[in-house]
Amino acid sequence: MRNGTKLLLLAAMALACTACLTAWGAGVAGAASLGLTDSGAPAAQVMFPVGVKPNPLGVGMKPVVFNHLIHEKKVEDCVVCHHTGDPVSCTSCHTVEGAAAGKFITLEQAMHATDIAKREKGITPQSCVSCHEKQLARRECAGCHSIVKAERGNDWCAVCHVVTPKMTQGQMRKGIEGKMAAAENLHLAEETALNKPQAVAVSPQAGPLKVLIGGLADKYQPNLFTHRRHVASLMEAIKDDKLAQAFHSSPETVCAACHHRSPMSTTPPRCxxxxxxxxxxxxxxxxxxxxxxxxxxxxxxxGMKVERPRKTDCATCHKPARQSAD
Amino acid sequence: MNRRKFLTILGSAGVASTLGTAATATKAEAGHVFPYYDESYGVLHDTTRCIGCRRCEEACQKVNDLPKPDKSFDDLSVTATRRRTSADAWTVVNKYEVDGKPFFRKLQCFHCNDPACASACFAKCFRKLPNGAVVYEGSQCVGCRYCMIACPFYVPGFEYDEALDPLVQKCTFCEPRLQEGKLPGCVEACPMDALTFGRRSDLIRIARARISENPGKYVNYIYGEHDAGGTAWMVLAPAVDGKGAKVEQNPIDAGHTMKQLGLNTHLGTQPMGELTYGALGAVPMIVAFWPVLFGGAYAITKRREAMAKQAQDAAVNEARQDVAVAVDAAVRKLEETEGPGAADRARRAMTEALKAREAETAHARHGEEN
Structure with a gap:
């Protein structure tokens, strides 16, 4: 009986998988779609740098494709982002140059500010960056992110500022003028989101199983560092995290937490x-x-709130040398 | 010139000269430059790194040949008590609660740019060296312990157990080791680099870089950069952000955290010594001046007494001579009228009478004295 249930379950799962895969394949073949949001908002949106004086040639900062579907699941309430309580697009108040409606807070500030003053009353707004930074305090992130500061170079910008190459100059011009139709915008956004390349992180198996750290052994014996175990547990904790997947943009990003300040590589230099x-x-x-x-x-x-061993329990990580100094 | 006049003149001269010294000292204060050494060394103590392992204490005891403490350096529970540096322990690590989280801070001589101990020592036992160390040389030490009172960080310790020639003891910045090109013992022993050795100017740059590169980790204040006129050893304090509130970045608000770490931010940016240079500058003047004042007063009193005695003696002599002359004249007259026999009798009687009177006055004086 028990085996029958199991079999039934497996069959159902297999069926579901096939159905899904077929549906997904059909989706790619037909009109690509991310799905529907609970709020009824478009699943994704291209956020153009809308300005009062848009460049007539359609030149401007590369737009950001905002995946509304993923983000709305991560917040409790719409007002976390739509801080006025009115679910309108950000650029209706915050333009490139800043406008009276947005209290002259520019689009750049609204999206990137990290030093946001707490509001006396009402909701204290958040920017993309400030909210993402807050996520780093989560236990699974805080370990690496407390010992290394992510480099904020072009790669970092390009995680968000990316749009499908199929977008034309004309579409960009329409976008920065704020005149793009919703359907066209959604189409562009979905095109970008569905074809976004995703870095596949290096497998923990690629690294050594254990590393002998013994260059300094004197009062204590060398330490046999369980390299693979550490990497595997770190990667296991973030394997379903969309934020980590997006920002860990190169296969070796996870390695760079410890192997810092050198070009990313699967064969990093020794400490x-x-x-x-x-x-x-x-x-x-x-x-x-x-x-x-x-x-x-x-x-x-x-950072990860690992309570044991305590910082002063020296012998837990490296045993004292046989002939004690004292 | 009488005594009062002399004293008035002397007194006013003394006050004037004291004020004069104080005034020049105050004037010099603006331009007072304690030899400040740009190239001097220092140590930056990062309390966010310190784990309270006491390796620095152990190293200090070893390199300086200090007596071993009763409790072994492996006993970390002692950090819970607020220990102070002493003649036998030149550095100690204590645990402090900063907004509910435990942090450790190492205590030792801060090696001030313009040390208060040196300004208070009249035997000139303390010197600030060009390499940044404040060193003590005890051969002239009289054991007054003014340095211990002067130190705003309560650092110098006194050898109370020493019966003969007790000295003051404190961290030497491992001066002898610096001479050999070695690091101070504690810095070398720190497994966390919570102590960074370097030129003071570089350390300030390093500290600033750490504060700006790690927003929210440190309080925006380098303790010792300006405190007490600047110190060679400086401390970085943690910003504890328990409630998720924005961490205060204003240096003015650092006092709250510093206080919890046992660091006083109210020492001012002026070296302690500058408060006393004026008054202490007057000390040599007073030392020179007091013997003259009291010597003079004594001399005048003595001289006046001598003069009074002389005058009295003269008067007594005169009176005595007057009496003698009168008696002589009377006796001579008696001799002329009644013959030499009577004159002799009279002379004898007169002499006896004088003697009796003198004895009487002497007796009376004696009685008065009693």
Whole structure:
């Protein structure tokens, strides 16, 4: 009986999978669609840099495709983003140059500000960046993100500022003038969202199983660092996180949390390549090798609220050397 | 010139000269430059990194050959008590609660740019060296412990157990090790680089960079950059953001956190010594002036007494001579009229009478004295 139930369940699952896959294939073949939102808003939208004086040639910052479907599931209430309580598009008040309706807060500020003053009454607005930054306090993010600050270069901008190459100059011009029809906008947005390439993170299997850290062994025995276990557990925690998937834009991004400040690579340099055993007079701010290890390990553990081992339980990570110094 | 006049003149001269010294000291204050060494070294203590492992204390004890403490350095529970530096422990690490979270801070001599201990020491035992260290040399020390009172950080310790020649002891910045090109013991031993050694000017840059690169991690205040006129050892304090509120970035608001870390932000930006240079500058003047004042007063009193005695003696002599002359004249007259026998008797009687009177006055004086 029990086996029968199991079999039935498996059959149902297989059927569901097939149905889904077929539906997905049909979707790609036919009109690509993200699905419907609960709120009734478009599933995705291209956010153009709408201005009072749009460039006649349609030149401007690359628009952002905002996936409304994913984002609305992550917030409790529409007012988290639509802070006036009126669910209109951001650019109706916040234009490139700033307008009276948006209290002259420019579109750039509205989307990127991180230092937002708390409002006396009503809702304190949030920007894209400020809300994303808040997510880094989550346990699964806080470990790496407390020891490394993500580099905010062009790659970082391009995570959001990306639009399908099929968009024409004319469409851009219409967009920045704020005259694009909703259906056309949705079509462009879905086109971008569905064809967005996604980086596949390096597998933990690609890294070493264990690493012997013994260059400094003196009072304590070398430490056998369980490299794969650490990487696997970090990646397991964020495997379904859309935010992490979007911003971990290169396969080696996760590696760069510990293997920082060098070009991203699956074969990163050793810690001792930069961190010298004794203080480097040319770079007094750079931690020495011993401190570099401790700061990285303990920094990440503290961020993830790993209570054990305590920071002063030296022997948990590296056993004391056999002949004690004292 | 009488005594009162002399005293008045001397007194006013003294006050004037004292005021004069104080005034010049105050004037010098504006331009007072304690040798400030641009190239001096310092240490930046990052309390967000410190884990309270006491390796610095252990290293300090080892490199300075200090007596071993009763409780081993592996006993970390001692950090819970607010310990102070002493003659036997030049550095201690204490635990502080900052907005409910535990943090550790290492205490030792801050090696002030313009040390208060040096300004208070009249034996000139303390010196600020060009490498940044404030060092103590005890051969002239009289054990007054003014340095301990002067220090705004309560750092110097006194060898109370020492019966003969007790000295003041405090962190030397491992001066002898610096001379050898080595790091201070504690800095070398720190497993977290919570102590960063470097030129003071570089350390301020490093501290600023850390504050700006890690928004929300540190309080925007480098303790010791300006406090007490600036110190070689400086402290970075954590910004604890428990309630998710925005972390205060205004240096004015740093006092709240600093206080919880046991750091006083009300020491001002003026070196402690500048409060006392004026008054203490007058000390040598007073030392020179007091012997003259009291010596003079003593001399005048003595001289007046001597003069009075002389005058009295002269008067007494005169009176005595007057009596003698009168008696002589009377006796001579008696001799002329009644013969030498009577004259002799009279002279004897007179002499006896004088003697009796003198004895009587002496007795009376004696009685008065009693």
């Amino acid at each position: 001792g390549s930069c961190h010298t055993k004794d203080i480097d007079p040319a770079n007094p701010q750079r931690p020495t090798l011993k401190a570099a290890y401790h700061l990285q390990c303990m920094g990440c553990h503290e």
